[in-house]
Amino acid sequence: MRMTLHLDGNMPDAPCPFAVMWLDAATRTWQREGYVGIDLPESGSLITDGAETLLCGAPQEAALCALQALDLQRPCSGAHGIALWYGTLAPGAQSGRWLVEHVDEREASTDIGQHRSVTTGER
Secondary structure: OEEEEEEOOOEOOEOOOEEEEEEEOOOOEEEEEEEEOOOOOOEEEEEEOOOEEEEEOOOOOOEEEEEEOOOOOOOOOOOEEEEEEOOOOOOOOEEEEEEEEEOOHHHHHOOHHHHHHHHHOOO
């Protein structure tokens, strides 16, 4: 799925920081497509607990951002929610918002949980 992340307020390098990325729910990974004003690596991993999805850098790196209420199991275009950005040296999280812009037909028609149990043996 293609998602945009917009941060509230100003960053030193850009007045309206944002990032565009592709999330793969089946592999629990993400890749950056474009960005302005956000220090974001090219790719990383996704961790979800049902209430929020964490964007992490390479495996074993700390969370960069928490995407509240993002449903990786049943993605839908137009879904949106609150984002908390931890990727800066600021003492607290910077608020923002996320928006799912596009869901691949394969993601929309596949039960991701069922796909994971077949490919990895997990449930």
